[in-house]
Amino acid sequence: HNLPHHQPTAITLTHPHHNPTHHLLTALAHTATTWHTHHHTHTNPHPRTIPDLPTYPFQRQHYWLQSTPGAGAGDVSAAGLQRPDHPLLGAVMELADGDGFVLTGRLSLRTHPWLADHSVGGVVLLPGTALLELAFQAGLRTGCPRVDELTLHAPLVIPESGHVVVQVSVSVPDEAGRRAVNVYGRSAEDEETDGEWTRHAEGVLCPSTDEEPNAETAAAGEWPPPGARPVVLDGLYDRLAGAGFVYGPVFQGLCAAWRDGDDVVAEVRLPDEGLADVAGFGVHPALLDAAVQTVTLLLADQQQAGLVPHTWNGVSLHARGATVLRLRMTPTDTTATAVRLRATDETGAPVLTLDSLLMRPVPLEGLGAGV
Structure with missing residues (x-):
């Protein structure tokens, strides 16, 4: 560019032996300081044609796309x-x-x-x-x-x-x-x-046994099952937060539940925030976690809801990419900390069968030690 009352100045933006990004940023910084110095040390015949540098701090806002899951791996095939x-x-x-x-x-x-x-x-x-x-x-x-x-x-x-x-x-x-x-x-x-x-x-x-999923599915027949009694879910996530389990929007998928004898039947949906990469999962962890939260509804004292999965047994996935699950959870012990689970989609097609899930309390103290 030509600066008024000054010899033309040329600044290279690339150099064959320099890092291109570093060289470009250095050149731009040099251009800005040269422009600013000249503007304040020389008489400017056209003051409105040359803007001053901003006096406020630069707003550090990223304009490039954030990394997505799996990004940054590069061409892993080059490493075999x-x-x-x-x-x-x-x-x-x-x-x-x-x-x-x-x-x-x-x-x-x-x-x-x-x-x-x-x-x-x-x-x-x-x-x-x-x-x-x-x-x-x-x-x-x-x-x-x-x-x-x-x-x-x-x-x-x-x-x-x-x-x-x-x-x-x-x-x-x-x-x-x-x-x-x-x-x-x-x-x-x-x-x-x-x-x-x-x-x-x-x-x-x-290996798969090639057996058909159990005919006892969550959505067999009418939904919800006739005679099932609705369970009030108001305040559930507040109670869980009080027990130390804070679930954000992606994990708040438990939207309806009913008691059917000793069982709980429920419907869970993956919130919109989790839909972006659902196709990559067998079953999205947040959707299945919402199903596991149903164990809370089987507990006599929901203040003792601080349970997490400990042992999974006999788990088979029959369909991928589900965003809605209709499920039946059956307690297999008197404390309701061991359950059997059958989950289908909205049409009644099997998605996941689980022979046994054992839940255990998690010690909240010291979880972040060393992190």
């Missing part, structure tokens, strides 16, 4: 990996010395902001339904789509800043075709220092 195309996973690798597999992913509140809606004891926890989803994905990729058992050992905390790395390992099959599965996690700090991994879940995957 495969992209699993799943919101919680970034790469999958078959081990060369056998028939084992490893699936990995990186989770943070920046790449997965909906996880912030699942807060327990003041910290964000990866829901147990997400650990089950990881086991499902491992099974689908290794010919073992049924989760025969999955026991959760330690909560996986999602930090306010930074990330955690998850790793799902699947063993070679035994004579019956069953495979061991383990889910590990490691914080960003431990990753930098080669710190230890924490095992958050372990279980067994098995």
Whole structure:
């Protein structure tokens, strides 16, 4: 550009031996300071044609798209990996010395902001339904789509800043075709220092039995079932928050429930905030978590509602991408902390069957230690 009463000034915007972004920003900064210096040290014959620099602080607002789940993995094929195309996973690798597999992913509140809606004891926890989803994905990729058992050992905390790395390992099959599965996690700090991994879940995957889902489904016949008594849900999420379980909009999917004898039948819907990546999941963790919340309605004292999944048994996924579930939850013990679950879509087609889910209290103190 030409500055008034000054020799023409040329500033290069690129240089073959410099970082292009750094060089461009440096050049623009130099242009701005040169313009500003000249304007204040030379007589300007056309004062209205040259604007002054702003006197207010620059507003630091991003104009680029935020990273989406799975973003940042780059071309993992260049490292001999495969992209699993799943919101919680970034790469999958078959081990060369056998028939084992490893699936990995990186989770943070920046790449997965909906996880912030699942807060327990003041910290964000990866829901147990997400650990089950990881086991499902491992099974689908290794010919073992049924989760025969999955026991959760330690909560996986999602930090306010930074990330955690998850790793799902699947063993070679035994004579019956069953495979061991383990889910590990490691914080960003431990990753930098080669710190230890924490095992958050372990279980067994098995081949499908090819049996048809049980005819006893949540939506068999009329909906809701004749004679079922409505359950008032007003204030439910406030009571859960009082017990230390703060559910944001994505996890507030329990919208209607009825008592039918000893059972609870209910309808859960994935809120609009969770619809963006629902197609990538077998079943969205927030939708299944809303189904698990139904256990609260079976408890005689809802003030003791601080329960989380501990052991899943006999879980089969029959359809992917559901946004609405109609379910029947049946207690299998006198305390209602062990239940059986059958879930369908709105047409009555099976989505998920669960032989047994054991719930346990979670100690709220110390959940955020070391995070």
